[in-house]
Amino acid sequence: MTTNPTLDDLTRRVTAGRDRPAFGHDALITCDRLVRVFTADGVEVQALQGLDLLVREGELMALVGASGSGKSTLMNILAGLDVPTAGAARVAGRDLLTMTARDRLAYRREVVGFVWQQTARNLLPYLTSAQNVALPLQLRCAKRAGENAGKGAGRIRGRAARRARAERVMELLEMLEVADCRDRRPHEMSGGQQQRVAIAVALANDPAVLLADEPTGELDSHTAEQIFAAFRTANERLGTTIVIVTHDQAVANEVRRTVAIRDGRTSTEVLRRSEVDEVTGDEKVVAREYAMLDRAGRLQLPAEYTRALDMRDRVALELEPDHIAVRPDDSRTD
Numbered sequence: 001m002t003t004n005p006t007l008d009d010l011t012r013r014v015t016a017g018r019d020r021p022a023f024g025h026d027a028l029i030t031c032d033r034l035v036r037v038f039t040a041d042g043v044e045v046q047a048l049q050g051l052d053l054l055v056r057e058g059e060l061m062a063l064v065g066a067s068g069s070g071k072s073t074l075m076n077i078l079a080g081l082d083v084p085t086a087g088a089a090r091v092a093g094r095d096l097l098t099m100t101a102r103d104r105l106a107y108r109r110e111v112v113g114f115v116w117q118q119t120a121r122n123l124l125p126y127l128t129s130a131q132n133v134a135l136p137l138q139l140r141c142a143k144r145a146g147e148n149a150g151k152g153a154g155r156i157r158g159r160a161a162r163r164a165r166a167e168r169v170m171e172l173l174e175m176l177e178v179a180d181c182r183d184r185r186p187h188e189m190s191g192g193q194q195q196r197v198a199i200a201v202a203l204a205n206d207p208a209v210l211l212a213d214e215p216t217g218e219l220d221s222h223t224a225e226q227i228f229a230a231f232r233t234a235n236e237r238l239g240t241t242i243v244i245v246t247h248d249q250a251v252a253n254e255v256r257r258t259v260a261i262r263d264g265r266t267s268t269e270v271l272r273r274s275e276v277d278e279v280t281g282d283e284k285v286v287a288r289e290y291a292m293l294d295r296a297g298r299l300q301l302p303a304e305y306t307r308a309l310d311m312r313d314r315v316a317l318e319l320e321p322d323h324i325a326v327r328p329d330d331s332r333t334d
């Protein structure tokens with residue numbers, strides 16, 4: 001299949017490996033061979049089985065996958081609500097495995113924002129929209145005031161802080177087109193309006209990452225489109241990195257990158273880019289599906305491909321100048 005490497009080749013490879021930057025060194029989110037095992041009634045469930053994922057700063061991307069594939073498990077880990085069993089996970093420089101309880105709380109308040117599927121889970125029912133958005137800002141302010149206690153934080157500064165908070169709240173509600181809902185409580189708003197206010201709450205502390213788990217799951221398709229547009233606005237105007245878990249193919253089609261999770265691992269990835277049609281001059285979006293190659297060089301071939309060529313157990317590989325050929329095992333006699 002390949003010629004034997006010389007000693008010089010091997011030395012070069014080792015040196016190149018040593019100089020290569022660490023996996024995910026330039027990513028905002030790095031999941032490296034992430035494992036999460038749950039034990040329920042003595043039975044082990046491997047929800048994540050060595051998942052690799054890199055997300056660059058400023059990306060707006062979707063995660064898709066069948067029910068039970070591990071999407072929510074991954075989101076809970078990235079949100080700092082759950083801890084992986086093994087592997088490595090870093091978000092904006094924070095190591096999610098070794099964070100102390102105190103760091104974890106600060107991480108959830110300041111580094112990540114989240115929007116959940118259940119509209120009721122995102123907002124406090126007895127507060128108005130403006131009060132819901134102001135809450136994370138107040139919590140952060142209270143923490144800072146606590147840290148500065150005894151350093152002479154005055155009443156004037158308190159008033160200025162309140163004014164700045166009120167301005168920030170209105171700015172966010174206006175950006176998400178729900179300024180008219182500022183004095184309404186969640187039950188006085190539609191599901192779509194509630195989710196837009198929820199996005200404003202999640203963005204209040206200017207997080208590095210916004211995580212959304214099925215944010216359009218309870219909404220009709222027209223409202224879902226509007227919610228997705230709100231995420232896009234946040235991504236474009238504020239530069240927030242956004243990861244959305246969705247079953248909604250329309251949402252998945254709207255983003256440049258969709259990563260599919262299968263059996264607790266990333267399996268395929270669809271990248272979309274705009275191209276100008278040479279004949280008509282029209283701009284069109286071209287999508288291309290890629291298989292994920294993990295760090296050990298493992299690749300999952302799509303079941304429909306292997307089935308079509310009756311590939312099982314063993315395949316023959318050939319290295320060509322610009323590709324690798326995968327052929328059915330021709331040594332089989334059955």
Ligand SMILES: Nc1ncnc2c1ncn2[C@@H]1O[C@H](COP(=O)(O)OP(=O)(O)OP(=O)(O)O)[C@@H](O)[C@H]1O
Pocket residue numbers: 038039040045046047065066067068069070071072073074
């Ligand atoms: N707390 C838990 N205890 C035991 N098993 C769990 C727990 N949470 C998740 N699992 C299991 O881990 C696997 C992955 O679940 P997860 O909720 O991450 O999947 P999902 O892709 O988000 O599914 P869905 O699209 O239905 O929400 C499933 O087999 C699930 O039953």
